[in-house]
Amino acid sequence: MIVMSQDPDNRLAHKLLIPGWAGDLSPDELAFIKAELKKNRRLRATWGMGRGRGRINDEKIKAVAMHGVDGVAALSAKSSEVEQGR
Secondary structure, X not given: OOOOOOOOOOHHHHHHOOOOOOOOOXXXXXXXXXXXXXXXXXXHHHOOOOOOOOOOOXXXXXXXXXXXXXXXXXXXXXXXXXXXXX
């Protein structure tokens, strides 16, 4: 288990905030990322959760942590094509 500290020099904490880097998140990691996203609007924009793009929720955070912003957009486009029968 990873211990999240409020130390600004915590390199792992900084890496967790990179979209697509973390992969599967532990509950502590998810809580840490969510708290940071709520505090920082630039970080929210980096994660594709900027103003007017819906609420910050656990499923969005997990998807971006696993696939990155571009990967989530590609998955979303692919699922739309499937729904439309392409």
